[in-house]
Amino acid sequence: MTVTIIGLVLLALAAFPAILALMNLAVLRSTQRRHPDGETLVSILIPARNEAANIGAALDCALASMGVPVEIIVMDDGSTDSTAEIVRTYAARDPRVRLLTAPPLEDGWTGKVHACHHLAQAARGTHFLFTDADVRLAPQAAAALAGHAQASDAKLVSAVPRQVMTTLGEMLIVPTINVLLLGYLPMGFMRLSRDPGLGAACGQLILVEAEAYRETGGHGSIRALIHDGIQLARLFRRKGFMTDLVPGERLASCRMYGSFGEAWVGFAKNAHEGMATPVGLPIWTILLLGGHVLPFALLPFVPTVPILLAAFLSLSTRAIVTVSTRENPLSIPLHPFTILVGLAIQWSVLLGIGTARRAGWKGRLYPVG
Structure with a gap:
């Protein structure tokens, strides 16, 4: 009897994200492409700190934008490599590109937020498109996002770029973005309500x-x-503005990190503002362990029908999300381990273990509070 109850609980925990992911994908796929009006100018704003390896390709993609006029502003934020020189070369041959130098970081500010703030102050567009130097915009991205914002009256529109992963370490960590977003955020309600709790965006493309x-x-x-x-x-929603998410796998691509260590540190820096809270993380642990890890752990020892179905639903959900978002399919069999590593990152931050005691951006560190 106890085994049956456990199996049914795990099945329910696996079924919830499976059903919600299908609903969310249907909502996203129903999003119509809209063209921006003739008065639109999109300012593509790129904060850059030691991005010599990325900035040239980022500018090439941004300059290929079609369907809407763009200006491109790069904020060199204390780079010690050739980032600024590369941008100057582009600016010399295309007037749409501008290079700015970030002022010294002020007390009470974090680095990327500070750079984005000053980028916005210099921008002339009707819309600001904040993106990262490791993001490769598709030619239609700026026009599609601005057109959707105007058609839907959403004042903030975001999308998750296609996440490029080549190493085992990346495939163990990065897929959690889309799994959590599609499996646990009710996007149908998000589009009907301005509740700040339903606010979500990907900082790679806003x-x-x-x-x-x-x-x-x-x-x-x-x-x-x-x-x-x-x-x-969440800020926009608190101020009464609607925000939205649209499919991003054909709007941009991004290789966030090159190794397991980089991915761990990168995800840890955001954890204390997301799941890693004393109230939230225990709940997330029950949901994620129960729905995505325990069915696989128990199946060899208790091969009951509910546990088998729970494991099947969990892996099927991951497969559907991975294929729909055009991620590396080789990451699918790693799914339960991805969830375990994701939870380990969150708990390390909450408990202040090791490097999780401090967060940062491109070498700047801030206390985790």
């Missing part, structure tokens, strides 16, 4: 309407925080 951004205070209102994706979306 478009905002300029006037709404200024009215909310933009990055200046979240100056001490790091996870600008979630924090900007």
Whole structure:
């Protein structure tokens, strides 16, 4: 009897994200492509700190934008490599590109947020598209995001780029982004409600309407925080503005990290503003362990039908999410280990273990509070 109850609980925990992922994918796939109006100018804003290996390719992709006029502003934020020189070369041959030098980091600010704040102050566009130097925009990305913002009256529109992963370490960590987003955020409700708790965005690709951004205070209102994706979306919703998510796998691509260690540190820096809270993390642990790890751990010892179905649903959900978002399919069999590693990162941050005691951006460190 106890085994049956456990099996049914695990089946329920696996079924919830499976059903929600299918619903969310249906919502996202129903998003119509809209063209921006003729008065639109998109400012593509790129904070860059020691991005010599990335910035040239990022600018090539941004300059290939079609369907809407763009300006491209790069903020060199204390780089010690050739980032600034590369941008100057592009600016010399294309007037759409501008290079700015970030002022010294002010007390109470985190680095990327500070750079984005000053980028927005220099921008002239009707819409600001904040993106990272490791993001490769598709030619239609700026126009599609601005068009959707105007058609839906969403003042902030975000998308998760296709996540490029080649090493085992990346495949163990990075897929948690889309698994959590599609499996646990009810996007149908998100599009109907301005509740800040439903606010979500990916910091790699965020478009905002300029006037709404200024009215909310933009990055200046979240100056001490790091996870600008979630924090900007929640800020806009608290101010009464709608935010939205659209499919991003054909709008941009991004290789976030090159190794397990880089991915661990990168995900840890945002954890304390996301799942890693004393109240939230125990709940997330029950949901994720029960729905995605325990069915596989128990199946060899208790091969009951509910546990078998739970394992099947969990792996099927991961496969559907992976294929839909065009991630590396080789990561699918790693799914339970991905969840375990993701939870380990969150708990290390919450408990202040090792390097998780401090967060940062490109070498700048801040206390985790």
